[in-house]
Amino acid sequence: MAPQTPILDKFLGSVAELVQSRDGGKLQDFLQIEPPLSEIYQRMIEELRQRYQPGPRSDAELQQRCETLVPRTKGSSSWSAFPTFMRLYFSFLRDVNVENLLETYNMLRALLNQCVLALGDSQNGVVVLPTVLYLSKVLAKLAMGLDRQPELIAHILRMEGGADREDNAEKVTLVEQSANVVREAFIKCLTDRSGTPGPNGKPEGKRMGIYLMANLCLKLLFKCGKLRNAEQMFASISAQSPPLMHFPASQRVTYLYYLGRYLFANNLFYPAHIALQAAYEQCHRQAFKQRNLILTYLIPCNIIMGRFPSKALLQRPEAQGLAEQFEPLCRLIVRGDYLAFREYLSYESQQGQWFARKGILLTLRNRCEILVWRSFCRKVFIHGGFLGDPQAQGARGPPPFLYLHKLLVATNWLQTRSKMSLTNGTNHAPYTSAFGSQIISHPTDPDYIGLKDRLNISTNGTNDDHKLMEKYGDYLAPTAFFDEGGYLENNASGELIDGVPDSDYSDYSLDPYAEENILESQSALLMGELESILASLLTQGLIRGYLTHRNPRFAIPGARLRGALPTGFPNVWETIGTRESEDDSVPGWVKPAPAMLGGSALAGIGGRVVNLSGARPVGLQ
Template sequence: MARQAPILDEFLGGIAVQIQNRDGAKLQDFLQIEPPLSDAYQRLIQELRERYPPGPQSDSDLLQRCETLVPRTKGGSSWTAFPTFMKLYFTFLRDVNTDNLLDTYNQLKALLNQCVIALGDSQMGVIVLPTVLYLSKVLAKLAMGLDRRPELIAHILRIEGAMDNDESTEKVTLVEQSANVVREAFIKCLTDRTGTPGPQGKPEGKRVGIYLMANLCLKLLFQCGKLRNAEQMFASITAQSPPLAHFPASQRVTYLYYLGRYLFSNNLFYPALIALQAAYDQCHRQAISQRHLVLAYLIPCNIIMGRFPSRKLLQRPEANGLTDQFEQLCRLIVRGDYIAFREYLSPSSPAAEWFARKGILLTLRNRCEIMVWRSFCRKVFIHSGFHGDPQAQAQRGPPPYLYLEKLTVATRWLQSQHRQTQRPNGISHATPEFHFYGSQIIPEAIDPDFGGLDSSENPTAQQLLEKFGDYLAPDGFFDEGGHWHDNMPGQLIDGNPGVDYDAFELDPYAEATEDGPEADKQSLLMEEVESILASLLTQGLMRGYLTHRNPRFAIPGARLRGALPTGFPNIWETIFAREKDDDNVPGWVRPPPPGPLGAAGGGRVVNLSGARPVGVQ
């Protein structure tokens, strides 16, 4: 016997009209779930609780009511997933308890899953595309809110953790679960066969939602730090998506922003620069907060490639809050003070928190330090190098050069300047002393695990046992055949760890010479400086060659342009000249170029300037 539910009947009638009209936008307006709901929805919820209370029979009756919404064919309903989705929608309204946020999340995720299944229908699925996007945004908002405030569900997670003690599998966060559901919707939009497929086609049908779903999924993946999961998304977009230019500006800007961040995190700085610059250029001038987000990654991308932000750029409204961080960083790079640079980007620095929150701290520290050393070498060359004899003939005069010994002296002087520093409260402190083992250019305390290596005193066997007893005298061991043997407590497996082991110590550095440890430290410092200069030369950030016997950096061919422009070329121009020939950005689908080659689908420009005539060997 059918139950009387006038409000539900009216609601279902409105849904049926929107399905008949294939109006997805109005259908999404009907299917509201975010509180606070209007009085009409409150009355619907009350009627559902009275006429269809929780239970298998009531849910079955609700499903039968919802089956009348879709057209029927001879074989039955043509869209079976939609009535199930509508039944879940009504049960969600009826049963949801916002006090239990984790249960609310699970119910909402199940509702979105079913809506994605309904989206997969080749004929009717496009109607629920706006609803899928709406539910995905609500689920993402809830998941990211719980991710920022885990204490709201900590007690529930503890109960679930006690029930599930399997630590062999990685725990999937709520944000990652949401991204997995949204990715399924993205795949259904991308693989829709409506319209012309490939880069020649325009977005039609469900394909209009490709970048809407991709942007939301990328937002979730960046939130949970699972950027590797985005790699397949970009590959699929490159292979199957229509050109990005066919989509609205808001979708283009958002997608290029996330694409640029992804490329930046994978050290593809030139493609990232192109994507982020396009996102900034296409972003509306009044969208200050969006342009601010893009600049937060566009500026460091340019800095890494040797192009610093201008004062005019940093004075724009969207650059508010970025000036303090990046101006100081640029000053340190130009100054050439590698110790101050490391301190500025050290984990204990106040500025490091902002860079770490943006996810660019380690990238800036690793990529920009080589430029700091280039500035340091350039300043030492300006003050102490040989710039060439203008009176000598070009064929006979030696090229400009710099003795590397002067670089080591300047390095020690810079270290001495930081040895005694003054804190704001007036208390002076000394930076750690340099030691024989480890780097000679990094003034950091020796690792406690390697303490005592500089000492001439050998530890006693008892001291070794106290420190490494679990290694020297374990409870048991495996022999050569792989069989386990129990060991008596305290019995040494490899014998007495006395001074007779000294001959077998592995020393990664040269043995002490007769000139003493100070000479050895100077020789180690020379090796490090020489390695840094070799790296600069290999990357093209400096030009010239090194002599090893009489350590020097020489700059040949400096007669025409001068020593500084020749030996220390502009970093941005050097990198740009190397990268400009390939402006392809992975993940950015562009229209094929016009002309016969583009019409043939090649999409590549062939340079025939160096081709030989036919028959010429």
């Protein structure tokens, strides 16, 4: 006689009632999986293990019992995916081994996959929407926990052959796998046809879970660094989602936070600023942790556009720990010391590592240095430029200008001071380099240390030469190479393919920008780079005026009314804001469609008379 299952019977009866009443929230409360489970669940698990032991026959019997949970039409279930999901749920409770984390993850992902299939039903799918969200959160928590501690499953992956995969094949992490499952649930919610579709509709049915699933999926994508996979999500939301304003504040804030971070990562700083600012303003005032996260990206987004945080903002409770990172950065930008700026944002520095953990280090490096050069040029102009003749009248006299050789001298002084600080003041020579950039200087690549003073090598040289050949022989003396004509030449003897150098290059460092003959002086090279930087500032509108090349100058015409500094060095934030605000739409943020021309929209212009007597025919110039 088969063992009795009174608790399982009662559980199935309660689930059937909840499905009949379409109470999805209560159903989610019933379908618990996270340990520790209560005693009633432990007793039901014992019944499952005694009555339905693992095996095809027992699983088929359990499937038949789950078929009674939903109405049947013409001998078959009208919602076939749900009984299968319930059978997998009971199998999960019966068979799961929490000590085997990878197996637990795979079982949970299969369970969520089946629940997503049940969510796809057009009539009853909305009942399992809270359950899908609950299982997705549990799966995401497990995946991110294993991602932080990969050693917990490393031995299991080796046993399963995971370590023998091809190196050139892109590995899909557990977090990314979880994001793919959650994205399927997001698609089911987004494509639901209940309610009014389009940007004018309100969330109904499964569409109420659009941003719940989107936020969880975005969290996983940011965790595994797959931001490109979020692009299609934002495009789908823009095309099919109801306006964001119809959803609860917690969902709005979370979504705008991830949207702002995505736009920031794609260098769309102005729309990112709008999204992050809205998230900060709508976030609850007591949610200090969440507001701190938003400010972590809102502040650098504004700094890049020339808007620095105020002391009042950095003194707020939610800004704790941010002033120590951003205030020195702002001071360096204002000071115009590009060498100190690079040192501050170097990865070896404590601040650089903090910015790197937040994922904004490279963006700050690339986008803020041009602001540093603007400040540097402005200071040199103030102290060494011609600000205009106040006694000149009308159009007489030259416009304000700056000789670029003064900027060159200031740059050399800045480099000298920096080198003196690095050498404890023992070297007073300005920084010079035989090849390449005079401004963008980097230390020698550690892989090439040893080549600088040993270029006169041969295959039959000293012990040092032999060591050098052992390390770089595949580059200096390969077994085969392509000649200038593109023909493959064998080099079995291992001769140096470029021959033994006949000149002493010990004074030069290996540099990708090296040339055979240096035709220009160091000052001319540096002047060329300074002209390029000023040209970039002019192109971006961060300074206004023109450059002369023959007699290198930066001139500021039209400065008689407002003055040289306001005209030639306009406010960066106002300049960028004016240009970007022409289109203040934010990709991925669905707002209500503007009222169509008609009805109340015409009420404000009724009764107006337009005089067209002076209008010319179309086509006339």
